Amino acid sequence: MIIINKTDLAGAMTRAQETYLLSGPVETFHGHTFRHLEPGQTPDLSYQHTLVSPKAVVFPPSDPLLTFSGNDWTGPDLAGLPPQAAVGIRPYDAKALHLLKYNFDTPEYKDPFFLSRFENLTLVGLAENQPDPANFSTSCGTGPFDETGLDMLLVDLGDALAGKILTDKGEAFARAAGLVPIPAEKKTAVASTIAELKTRAEKSMTSPREFGSLDPVSTLDLYEQADWEALAFGCINCNTCTFVCPTCWCFDIQDEARGQKGVRLKLWDSCMSALYSAHASGHNPRQQGWQRFRNRFMHKLKYFADKYGAGPMCVGCGRCIRLCPAGIDIRTIHQALSRLEAVT
Numbered sequence: 001m002i003i004i005n006k007t008d009l010a011g012a013m014t015r016a017q018e019t020y021l022l023s024g025p026v027e028t029f030h031g032h033t034f035r036h037l038e039p040g041q042t043p044d045l046s047y048q049h050t051l052v053s054p055k056a057v058v059f060p061p062s063d064p065l066l067t068f069s070g071n072d073w074t075g076p077d078l079a080g081l082p083p084q085a086a087v088g089i090r091p092y093d094a095k096a097l098h099l100l101k102y103n104f105d106t107p108e109y110k111d112p113f114f115l116s117r118f119e120n121l122t123l124v125g126l127a128e129n130q131p132d133p134a135n136f137s138t139s140c141g142t143g144p145f146d147e148t149g150l151d152m153l154l155v156d157l158g159d160a161l162a163g164k165i166l167t168d169k170g171e172a173f174a175r176a177a178g179l180v181p182i183p184a185e186k187k188t189a190v191a192s193t194i195a196e197l198k199t200r201a202e203k204s205m206t207s208p209r210e211f212g213s214l215d216p217v218s219t220l221d222l223y224e225q226a227d228w229e230a231l232a233f234g235c236i237n238c239n240t241c242t243f244v245c246p247t248c249w250c251f252d253i254q255d256e257a258r259g260q261k262g263v264r265l266k267l268w269d270s271c272m273s274a275l276y277s278a279h280a281s282g283h284n285p286r287q288q289g290w291q292r293f294r295n296r297f298m299h300k301l302k303y304f305a306d307k308y309g310a311g312p313m314c315v316g317c318g319r320c321i322r323l324c325p326a327g328i329d330i331r332t333i334h335q336a337l338s339r340l341e342a343v344t
Contacts, residue, residue, distance in 0.1 A: 001187065002163040002179040009161070010042040013087070016177040020085040020122065023057045025050055034089070043088045045156065049132050053246030053319065054093050055100060057086050058117040063266040065113065065253070070260045078116040085122040085173055088154070091146040092137040092315040094123045096246030098149045099315065102308045103249050113266070122169040125150040129197050131205050134318025136331060138202060139211040142315055145198040155194050162190050210338070211312060211331065214302050217340055222302055223294070225340050231333055232293035234326040241320035241328075242270040242296070247313045250276065271295055297333050 004012060016022060017039055024043025025032045032047040034054035066075045086094075097118065104114035128135070128144035137143050147153050151170035154163045163179060165171050173179075182190060214222065242248045252269040255262050269276055272292050278284040286292045304313035314330060321329050 001182045002174055003160055003182040004179055005160050012177040012179060013042050014040060016085060016173065019083060019176040021082045022085050022087055024087040045088045045126055052244050053096060054086055054089050055096060055246050057084060058097060058114055058121060059100060061268040063113060065264045065266055067263045078112055081116055081120050084117065084120055085124055087124045088126040089123055090128055091125050091144065091150065092142045092317045093246050094125055094149045095142045096315045099247045099310065099313060100249055102310060122151045122173045123149065124173060125153045127153060127155045129156055129201055131201055132318055134321040135205060135316060136318060137316035138205055140314055140316035141311055144201040155197060157193060162194060211334055213305055214337055219302055219306060222337065222340065223298060227340065228294045229290045231336060232290035235289060235293050235328055236326060237272045237289045237292060238325060239270040239272045240323050242272050243268065244319040244323055246315060246317055301334055301337060
């Protein structure tokens with residue numbers, strides 16, 4: 001375990017930037033966001049949450065796949081990417097990156113763009129001492145102090161940060177940043193303080209609703225239930241939930257070209273968009289808004305869980321709850337679906 005005074009954090013990040021491309025929370029006009037840090041820039045670890053999740057560190061919203069000129073094309077040098085470190089990522093967002101990996105690392109297909117960044121990434125988490133009211137991560141198998149999927153977990157002790165090193169990657173980051181081990185005589189007291197903060201944070205969360213598997217109802221029965229239009233009432237298909245979600249992975253591929261020269265881009269997209277599923281023939285299997293609503297929640301709560309056996313495709317960050325203009329709450333949808341019975 002290491003400890004660092006907050007006044008020494010900027011120096012530690014400067015040292016780390018000699019080895020790593022750093023990302024971290026930064027305050028902007030619209031609130032905090034998670035982005036690459038400029039040389040000498042220090043992550044703002046006083047934040048509570050970011051509006052958009054940090055998934056962009058491995059799945060950028062606009063990702064150049066190749067540039068072309070006539071029949072010639074050139075791809076990025078993925079093998080030459082520098083080591084990255086996401087500093088101050090919340091535990092639930094770290095888990096979300098691991099859920100994303102299920103889609104980009106399958107036996108049939110491995111996305112070299114996602115995987116090269118993921119394997120090159122060190123996750124330095126920051127425990128959430130005061131969880132946001134919409135945070136229900138403990139119902140999704142993670143929590144404000146969850147260590148799963150992290151390489152190091154930092155805990156805010158007031159004037160200092162204590163850090164628990166969890167993997168070899170975390171150890172390497174600590175060496176690069178010049179972080180020093182906590183003195184032996186202080187270990188017990190710091191561990192006790194961290195345990196108290198963890199208990200207090202988890203007790204403050206008010207969303208203990210069950211958020212597990214929907215196994216009792218088959219996929220087809222759930223899909224054909226008559227309640228979907230009623231559940232989707234109020235949804236305006238604005239796409240906000242999908243773009244702020246840390247586990248959504250819909251994307252589109254487009255060419256931007258002038259003459260024979262251009263760039264091929266992988267761009268974030270949304271299954272809530274009317275055009276997302278439109279076929280070139282003009283047919284759209286999810287033409288109605290409620291059909292796209294059904295697809296989103298079937299994917300989050302049923303398809304993903306059935307396919308990968310890794311629980312719901314949700315980490316309980318609460319961003320979609322906070323930002324939905326129609327007040328739609330994924331916990332309420334899950335609760336309603338849990339009560340449905342087989343129709344056959």
